[in-house]
Every structure is written in C-alpha cells, then in structure tokens.
Amino acid sequence: xxxxxxxxxxxxxxxxxxxxxxxxxxxxxxxxxxxxxxxxxxxxxxxxxxxxxxxxxxxxxxxxxxxxxxxxxxxxxxxxxxxxxxxxxxxxxxxxxxxxxxxxxxxxxxxxxxxxxxxxxxxxxxxxxxxxxxxxxxxxxxxxxxx
Numbered sequence: 001x002x003x004x005x006x007x008x009x010x011x012x013x014x015x016x017x018x019x020x021x022x023x024x025x026x027x028x029x030x031x032x033x034x035x036x037x038x039x040x041x042x043x044x045x046x047x048x049x050x051x052x053x054x055x056x057x058x059x060x061x062x063x064x065x066x067x068x069x070x071x072x073x074x075x076x077x078x079x080x081x082x083x084x085x086x087x088x089x090x091x092x093x094x095x096x097x098x099x100x101x102x103x104x105x106x107x108x109x110x111x112x113x114x115x116x117x118x119x120x121x122x123x124x125x126x127x128x129x130x131x132x133x134x135x136x137x138x139x140x141x142x143x144x145x146x147x
Contacts, residue, residue, distance in 0.1 A: 073090070
C-alpha cells in the first residue's frame, strides 16, 4: 500500500548543466517504480527540509551536505484518497567538476546525467519530478508572452 509524506528533492546538476537522475527500483510498494526521479525523500519528524535533503543525499549517493538553493514547492491534497496533504520541496544542487563519477548509489538502480530536452521527451520520469524539471528547464521562457 502506498503512503505519502512531506518530502524534499534535489534538482541535481552536473558541471555541464545536465540533470543527474536516479533510476528508481522496479519493486511494488514505491511510487513510480522503474522511472527516473530526483534524489531525495521524506522529511522525518522534527527535521527541517534542508536537513532532510542533506541526509537523503548522503544516504542515497554519498554526497556531502552543501549549499542548496530553494527552487519550488508543490502541495498535494490527497485526502480524497484517504491520505493526508503533503508537500515536496525542490532545491537546486550543483556538483563540482568530476563529482558525478565519485557518487556511490545506495538506493535505486542507476545514476545518469541527461540533457533537459532528452530527459523530458524520451525518458519515463516521475510526474511530479518531470513537472519540476520542466519548470527549471523552461524557466527562461515561462511567463513570457502568456496571456
């Protein structure tokens, strides 16, 4: 049975500006198995979102805490599904040159870097992460020329 929780996620960028993604495990009981997704996870009780992001990145890919800048937040009202309302906060995190090759994955099946257009057009990405990545990738044109 799927459950929800307040969560954080990193829009992780390598030195070339590509999106570094995790191929989620293909197992029942997780949201969107076998999809590409952002690194991150649940915020534990009493934990700040920033602390949760640092913990999740260390646990999932051995990426030490660093500056992360707030990008956006989504709120999900899941009460009609018998769940609560939850948030997912996205932070921008930039890797230093050569750091991508030093990542060690402990959750998921693979780590890969993608150009934004390729990722969004050709890969199976978790819907909520796809929306956040689409906002980031298209940020230069958002709000321009819209009626």
